[in-house]
Amino acid sequence: MSRLFLATSNPHKTHEVTTLLGSPWQVEDMLSHPGITLPEETGTTFEENAIIKAKGGSAALPGVLVMADDSGLEVDALDGQPGVYSARYAGENATDAENRLLLKERLRHIGRNPAQYFPARFYCCLALVRDGQLLHVATGTVEGWVSMIQRGKGGFGYDSMFYPEGFKKSFAELSQAEKNTLSHRGQAIEMMKSWLDRNPQP
Numbered sequence: 001m002s003r004l005f006l007a008t009s010n011p012h013k014t015h016e017v018t019t020l021l022g023s024p025w026q027v028e029d030m031l032s033h034p035g036i037t038l039p040e041e042t043g044t045t046f047e048e049n050a051i052i053k054a055k056g057g058s059a060a061l062p063g064v065l066v067m068a069d070d071s072g073l074e075v076d077a078l079d080g081q082p083g084v085y086s087a088r089y090a091g092e093n094a095t096d097a098e099n100r101l102l103l104k105e106r107l108r109h110i111g112r113n114p115a116q117y118f119p120a121r122f123y124c125c126l127a128l129v130r131d132g133q134l135l136h137v138a139t140g141t142v143e144g145w146v147s148m149i150q151r152g153k154g155g156f157g158y159d160s161m162f163y164p165e166g167f168k169k170s171f172a173e174l175s176q177a178e179k180n181t182l183s184h185r186g187q188a189i190e191m192m193k194s195w196l197d198r199n200p201q202p
Contacts, residue, residue, distance in 0.1 A: 001026045002201065007038055007057035007068035012156040013185070017069070020180055020189040036060045046070040046084055047137060050127035058129045065201055067192070071124035071184060073158045075103070075146055077110050086157065096157050103158065104148045117145035122162065124184035126192050136195045140187025155179065 002025050006017055009030040018027040030036055039056040043049040053068035072086030082089040082103065090098040107118060121143045128135045143165045150160040152172025159171035164182050171179055180186040 003028070003064060005029070005033070005057055005061050005064050005066045007053040007066055010156075013069060016176075016180070016183075016185055017067075017189060019176070020186055021193065030057075033060070041070070041084070043070075044084065046072065046123055046125040047127070047139075049084060050125045050137070051129070051134060054127040054129040055132055055134070058132050062131060064130070066129045068127050068129075069124060069185065069188075070127075071122065073103075073120060073122055073146070073162065075107075075118055075120040077118045078106055081106070100150065100158060100161060103146070103161065107146070107148050111148075114148045117147050117163070120144060120146045120162065122158075122184040124188040126188045128192060128195075130201070136192065136199075138188045138191035138195065140184040140189075140191065142182055142184045142187070 004021070004025050004027050006014055006027055006029045008014060011031065014027060014029045018025070021027060036057060038053050041049040041052060043052055050068045050070040053070065054066050057066040057068060058064070070084065072083055074080045074083050082099070086099070088094055090102040111118065121141050124140045126138045145163050146158065146161045147163065151170045152160045154174070154176070155172040162171050163169070164171065167174070171183070
């Protein structure tokens with residue numbers, strides 16, 4: 001079994017990555033390494049922030065493969081917001097509910113109809129690092145719409161507001177298996193797995 005450290009304290013992300021990578025991988029995260037502190041996300045793009053986090057985790061775990069995810073929601077009507085600030089849209093320690101509330105408030109300023117749909121996408125970037133050296137970057141994106149009306153109890157973040165293209169259900173209404181076949185993170189993981197298959201790591 002290959003060991004991989006995922007530079008996140010979000011258990012939902014860890015669960016998704018573990019499921020998508022499959023049984024050959026032992027995935028650990030910051031909850032199992034509470035002494036690790038990641039550097040501040042000062043990048044202006046998802047890729048920059050993913051690399052910052054991956055290299056930060058790698059500094060604390062010599063010889064270990066470290067992967068970091070930076071992902072978020074881009075809404076065209078808001079000029080790409082919340083973008084790289086998706087997880088902290090309403091503040092550094094904001095909850096998912098607070099971030100969704102702020103997004104809905106900003107959408108109300110440009111569309112009074114609560115049932116209106118706004119073109120948007122989820123984007124994910126994964127960076128893979130060992131001993132401070134960047135090995136590979138993989139990305140994924142899923143187009144769709146956001147609505148001020150939330151539906152579904154599954155998922156996390158903005159999932160209950162996002163409807164992938166071609167579906168009448170939100171990400172939060174889809175099963176985990178359905179979401180994994182569509183999601184930005186699922187696409188990025190598949191790209192990363194393909195690279196790892198071609199480039200076996202010691």
